[in-house]
Each structure stands twice: as structure tokens, then as C-alpha cells.
Amino acid sequence: MPYVKFLGTGGARFVVAKQLRSSAGVLVESNERKLLIDPGPGTLARLANSRPKVNLDTVSGIILTHIHLDHSTDANVIIDSIAEGGFKRKGVLFTTHEAVEGENRVILPYLLPFLERYDFLEHKKTFEEGDICFTTYRHLHSVETYGIKMDLSGKMVSFLVDTQYFDSLLEYYKGSDILILNVVLLESRQNIMHLSVDDAKRLINGIKPGKAILTHFGMGILKANPLLVSQKLSQETGVEVVAAYDGMKVEI
Numbered sequence: 001m002p003y004v005k006f007l008g009t010g011g012a013r014f015v016v017a018k019q020l021r022s023s024a025g026v027l028v029e030s031n032e033r034k035l036l037i038d039p040g041p042g043t044l045a046r047l048a049n050s051r052p053k054v055n056l057d058t059v060s061g062i063i064l065t066h067i068h069l070d071h072s073t074d075a076n077v078i079i080d081s082i083a084e085g086g087f088k089r090k091g092v093l094f095t096t097h098e099a100v101e102g103e104n105r106v107i108l109p110y111l112l113p114f115l116e117r118y119d120f121l122e123h124k125k126t127f128e129e130g131d132i133c134f135t136t137y138r139h140l141h142s143v144e145t146y147g148i149k150m151d152l153s154g155k156m157v158s159f160l161v162d163t164q165y166f167d168s169l170l171e172y173y174k175g176s177d178i179l180i181l182n183v184v185l186l187e188s189r190q191n192i193m194h195l196s197v198d199d200a201k202r203l204i205n206g207i208k209p210g211k212a213i214l215t216h217f218g219m220g221i222l223k224a225n226p227l228l229v230s231q232k233l234s235q236e237t238g239v240e241v242v243a244a245y246d247g248m249k250v251e252i
Helices: 013-018 043-049 075-082 097-101 109-114 168-172 197-207 219-224 226-237
Strands: 003-006 026-030 033-037 061-063 092-095 117-120 125-129 132-138 146-152 155-160 178-185 211-215 240-243 248-251
Touching (some): 026 146, 092 125, 197 211, 211 226
8 A cells, every 4th residue: 555654754954953853754655666755864764763664775766856955965875775886777866957967966976877767857747656656846945846746546645845835836736635735834934935834724725635744844833732733724724634743654
């Protein structure tokens, strides 16, 4: 059965620096294909300590939505490990031009030939990896960033990653059975290009997914208690809203 596993649920610099929540990425599996989304600091350790343990030789590849460190730091060592140090040409990478070619690139050039292939995320572009099919949408963030709408066995699972709110998000993610939102802020803050709880409420009301999952929490939400935040959103939207926790597995 396909599933999504939250290796980490922390976001923003202070939560990551203090590791109040893990900053590891998200693991998606479907029919023995495993993709890691945004493998931030600690992803390698979380995979090794997962129950059951996730061996890197079973991981198919990485989706890296943008270059920020809390999303990308473990990408290189995971690529190297999947390809056994270059002795095998193995693994796939889906990421931004900025991550590979830009001045601030985060993928080391010497690793690219290790991969079976790599492809660039673009607005409204569709990709396939085995039976996993997904489409990416450009977000409004401080760097080139894309969200993901993924078909897992006929269920639409969307990863609405870092962005400021804009109305087109409602169109991009309509039809989502499960809507996973990176909600960093308890309250909106000027010039901080992340979603707040009020933004999440507007998106959940507009998209009406079957279920919404909050993750990537900043300090304000942790202090307010993500469980209480999600319960209040459930009451206000009429949609089941869940606060993710480190290690949480959601079967699709």
C-alpha cells in the first residue's frame, strides 16, 4: 500500500538549529519505488533509525523543491550513497535549475554523472518515476520553488511546500484527496514568504481536500501546540486537519 512518512516536521531556522523537531524530509513509497522529498539536515540518520529501517539501496531518488538548507543539505550524501560512490549509475533527481546550475547550486557537480538521470522542475510539468506520477507548480518564495501534486494509486496527494499565499494555489491544488501544507507561521509576517495558520485556513476552505496535514512548523506554532492548531482548523473548516509528527506514516 502506498504511504507518506514524515521523517521530520520542523521548519524555519530556529527550530532546525535547535532540532526541536527533526528537519529530515518526507518519504513516499509506492510499489517498491521510494522517493525522498526535500532531504534536509538529519535525513540520512532518520532513514537509518526508521522502523523498519530504510536502506538507501532501496531509495529510487529525490525530489528537491528548492535550495534552502532545511530542504537540501542531505541531498548530496544520499545521491552518493544510492549510487554507491559512483560505482553504479543509479537514482533519479528532480529539482530546480537553481539547485544544479545556479550560483547558489546545492548539488555538487561531480555527483550528477552518478545518477541514472536528472530532470528540472517547471511550472505545470508532469513527471513519472515507476508508477508514481506528479505535476509541479511554481510557488512564490525567495528562491525558485515548486509544489507537488502526486497521483498515488488514484489518490491525489499534494505537497504545498514553502510559499507565500496567492490565489492561484487554490486552482493548482484543487482535487487533492490529501493536502500536505508547510505551515511555518502562527501569524502572517510581512516579508516572510511562508504560509501562516490563516493562510492554511483559506487554502483548506478553498480546496476542500478529503484530509489536510500540517507540517514544517516554526517556533510560534510549536509554542501554540500543533495539535491544538490543527483541531481548531478542523472545527473552522469542516475538514479533517492533522498535525504531523516526526515519524508519522500515512497510508494512502
